[in-house]
Amino acid sequence: MPAREPDHPITIHCPHCGGQSILADACARWNVETQEWELSNVFDNTTCDDCGIEVSAVERPVQEDA
Numbered sequence: 001m002p003a004r005e006p007d008h009p010i011t012i013h014c015p016h017c018g019g020q021s022i023l024a025d026a027c028a029r030w031n032v033e034t035q036e037w038e039l040s041n042v043f044d045n046t047t048c049d050d051c052g053i054e055v056s057a058v059e060r061p062v063q064e065d066a
């Protein structure tokens with residue numbers, strides 16, 4: 001997933017229900033110093049938590065002037 005410019009925030013939507021309960025597959029790596037899981041890699045596979053299925057997430061720009 002490409003990095004996002006902070007000037008152009010987006011929201012991630014499910015193409016089926018339109019919700020934003022989208023989960024992305026990711027890898028986390030244990031950091032001994034902070035004693036926390038650190039996000040190591042985020043994959044393109046996305047799942048809708050509401051529909052319970054793998055979906056092709058839809059990206060929409062945030063409407064700041066709404």
Ligand SMILES: [Zn+2]
Nearest residue numbers: 014017048051
């Ligand atoms: Zn959904």
